[in-house]
Amino acid sequence: MALQKLKKEETLEMRKRLIGQSCRLFYADDPVKITRARGQFLYDENGKCYLDCISNVHQVGHCHPSVTKAAAAQMELLNTNARFLHDNIVMYADRLAATLPEKLCVFYFVNSGSEANDLALRMAQQYTQHEDVIVLDHAYHGHLKSLIDISPYKFRKLAGQKDWVHVAPLPDVYRGKYRENHPNPGEAYADEVKRLIEEVHGKGRKISAFFAESLPSVGGQIILPQGYSSRVAKYVRSAGGVVVADEVQTGFGRVGSHFWAFQLQGDDFCPDIVTMGKPMGNGHPLACVATTAEIAGAFTSNGVEYFNTFGGNPVSCAIGLAVLDVIEGEDLRGNALRVGAHLMDLLKKLQMQHQVIGDVRGVGLFVGLELVTDREQRTPATQTAARLVKRLKEEDRICVSTDGPWENVLKFKPPLCFSMEDVNLVVQCIDRILTDMEANDLKLDKEDI
Ligand SMILES: Cc1ncc(COP(=O)(O)O)c(C=O)c1O
16 A cells, blocks of 8 residues: 555656656556456556456456465465475475376476476477477567567567577468368368478478467467367477477466366377466466476486576465465356356357457457458458457446457456456447447548558
8 A cells, every 4th residue: 555655647757767668558548557456356546447358367356365365374474485395385286286187297386477488498498309499470478588589479570580490370260371161270280380390300400399378369369279289299299399388378277168278179188398377376476387207307307406586485385376276166267167158159249240340269268359340351450459449448447458460359368257247248338339430430440451
């Protein structure tokens, strides 16, 4: 409370002066100053309530009392680094192991999704003794230099593609190379990876890892076609590489039917390394790499210690345990399934009324609404999406944002306590705004083209 003493304009002025300007604000033209939050609701300095449809970090709801209580209790007792023997780290690793296939049984705790992916990259390269990495187009895997190198979403705007990085097509069945009318898009996109591996081998190079989100997020809330991952894994492993599933956005029950999004690809698919982050600590910096005994063994075998000052400390692990308890105790996976299905259902109905809605896709509370200027060409309606996001915030105090290479996909990744009423409200508001845009603002779509 003591920290909230500045007027909004003062905060803004100080932020402009003191904080690096590449750290951008949401709604940069008219930022929101949030001073407290609970569940799926954010409150500004005047007590006005905003509905949070995008925080994929506050998985069990903002400031969940069980989580804050666990954090405070452990903070009061002890916080040290993970070099002292302590129960929390092992109890937490054991609980995580129970959510994963048996072979993913060794854990390294870190502080952010970027750290987890950087460590996964090191492990893959050390285990395979190969260097090259295959990533999906438009992917983002983190802000460290090593990860900018494997994130086409970033490196295309910066130094460009390194010779050890290879980009496979995004398996997007709405606007990608193989679409919903293809008899087997999963196989067709996987065979693109096979071709890429052959090209890499042709250059005398070798694959260390195939790195992909289990549901590509920045790429536009993409749902991978069935059969894709197991086929890719077969090709990658036969080239001597490993498969890394980036679950930084998608893990911890978001998809509802499963705890991890990679499990949507069926029981015959299991990654070799899973990275996790954002929702793990419900806002506390907590992240992790889970891997097999063989890969962990190879990482250890060079004799170099891995030391991470904060990773796996007793407070972080107490928080992680509390988050798991809430996900289970409040049946948040069941809620994600039911509420997500309701959201999909209402958005699909909306699609029948508004030509601008080209596609509705999702699983659990990971949902995308893709806007297009014409359904035939599927031309991205970027301006319309931006206007819609702005009006939802200004007129209804609903926070959503966009993703995808053209920023024309509205993304919904709310805390898993999101309710049926929240869904009804959001969809009603989108309907009202689109109806109004269609009646008064048809120029807008032309601007898009
Ligand atoms: C898929 C994915 N991986 C990794 C990261 C990096 O995580 P962090 O920002 O915690 O370093 C992000 C962050 O947005 C992400 O979306």
